[in-house]
Amino acid sequence: MxxxxxxxxxxxxxxxxxxxxxxxxxxxxxxxxxxxxxxxxxxxxxxxxxxxxxxxxxxxxxxxxxxxxxxxxxxxxxxxxxxxxxxxxxxxxxxxxxxxxxxxxxxxxxxxxxxxxxxxxxxxxxxxxxxxxxxxxxxxxxxxxxxxxxxxxxxxxxxxxxxxxxxxxxxxxxxxxxxxxxxxxxxxxxxxxxxxxxxxxxxxxxxxxGASAGVEAPGMLASHYAPGAAVRIGATRVMPGEALLAFGASRIADADKAVATLNLSASGNLREAATNLFSFMQALDRSGAPTIAVEPIPETGLGEAINDRLRRAAAPRDS
The missing domain is CATH 3.90.870.10 (DHBP synthase)
Incomplete structure (x- = not known):
């Protein structure tokens, strides 16, 4: 240890x-x-x-x-x-x-x-x-x-x-x-x-x-930053059994039915959301939910990096 x-x-x-x-x-x-x-x-x-x-x-x-x-x-x-x-x-x-x-x-x-x-x-x-x-x-x-x-x-x-x-x-x-x-x-x-x-x-x-050819730097693999649970980005509704990674003040449909919910930033602050992203994904992964639904996050400013990590977490994984 x-x-x-x-x-x-x-x-x-x-x-x-x-x-x-x-x-x-x-x-x-x-x-x-x-x-x-x-x-x-x-x-x-x-x-x-x-x-x-x-x-x-x-x-x-x-x-x-x-x-x-x-x-x-x-x-x-x-x-x-x-x-x-x-x-x-x-x-x-x-x-x-x-x-x-x-x-x-x-x-x-x-x-x-x-x-x-x-x-x-x-x-x-x-x-x-x-x-x-x-x-x-x-x-x-x-x-x-x-x-x-x-x-x-x-x-x-x-x-x-x-x-x-x-x-x-x-x-x-x-x-x-x-x-x-x-x-x-x-x-x-x-x-x-x-x-x-x-x-x-x-x-x-x-x-x-983007890269001009292949993997030119760390963190460029299509599947990366992934929890054990599947990740579903751009969600508009929480499906049965899902955990919810929320953002901002308003919730998507059936948010109250999520098995666990964490809000990256209730005020919609992208800096706060970036700080919380990985630790909140880990916590929701520990909930036992097979899938984490993610509410839409703006692509502006640090939102570009946050969405990049989420897309890679949601990408198909090697078997």
Whole structure:
């Protein structure tokens, strides 16, 4: 079983485990990450093993700042501008891999690009102390609901990892926004904790949507973020036996018949909804309902990222 330590008491223990090639679950401002030394193949392999993650799905390398990042990836003026505006924070940049970068090939899944992010809080301090980047996908079994509390990590991965650093409920509650910089264009590969419009305002250009080919970054598999129950999005009526993931002040038909109901935000606040999304899905999954009906959520602002996660949770799953 994993040892669980409060963030204030966990630094030295986490460092010792990372230096030994082990993995550690850590809090960030977005979600909890399963961290290992991104320069060591054995550490990255342990991440894949613990998550049961497909090897063709790349990982994000987390850095302590632009100096570390510049030794890993090639920055042009546009990517530097975005890093200066949004780091530390929930923005991941997909950039050309630098020649001589010590990132292990398992992190990039054989691509000639690398996904980089600078986190806030404990994660940033840990990377700075270690002096090397951390590969840190979300701390959950592959394809399942992302963990936003230490308790959720423990329930899923506690028997597979040595340490969980407890930093409380994460602030953002959604994974990072992933942007690929392609010359003078920007491509949104995954909506996340920073709304697309905010990035466009800084970049001065519109974001193109979707990958140009295949899986180019984490979180792009069609089925992802899924609970054990089926997920039915855009629901207009609750069917017999369903749980209800609600949003806003008004309810869909037969909402009173749901076996369990949680409201992402009674006031319709998308930031609040993003923070609650994964923990509420986990709670409704524990209700035993075979299906979770989800009320419509606006596509504006952070709603784009929320709906992206819900569509992937509702997608057909591998048998």
């Amino acid at each position: 994993a040892e669980i330590l409060k963030a204030d008491d966990a630094m030295e223990r986490a460092l010792a485990l990372l230096e030994d090639g082990q993995v550690v679950a850590i809090p960030t401002e977005t979600v909890y990450g399963l961290a290992g030394d991104a320069t060591r193949g054995d550490a990255v392999a342990r991440i894949f093993e613990a998550k049961g993650r497909p090897r063709f799905n790349p990982l994000i390398a987390h850095v302590s700042g632009i100096v570390m990042a510049s030794g890993i990836a090639v920055f042009d003026p546009l990517s530097e501008k975005l890093a200066q505006a949004f780091w530390p924070g929930p923005l991941t940049l997909v950039l050309p891999l630098a020649r001589g970068a010590t990132i292990h090939p398992l992190v990039t899944a054989g691509l000639d690009t690398v996904a980089l992010r600078m986190p806030q809080g404990f994660g940033a301090q840990l990377i700075a102390r270690l002096g090397r980047p951390l590969a840190a996908p979300s701390a959950n079994s592959s394809g399942r609901i992302t963990a936003t509390t230490a308790e959720a990590v423990d329930a899923d991965l506690g028997r597979k990892i040595p340490l969980i650093v407890d930093g409380g409920q994460t602030e953002v509650g959604l994974e990072s926004t992933i942007i690929k910089v392609e010359g003078e264009t920007l491509r949104l590969l995954r909506p996340g904790g920073i709304a697309a419009g905010v990035i466009e305002a800084i970049a001065g250009i519109p974001l193109l949507r």
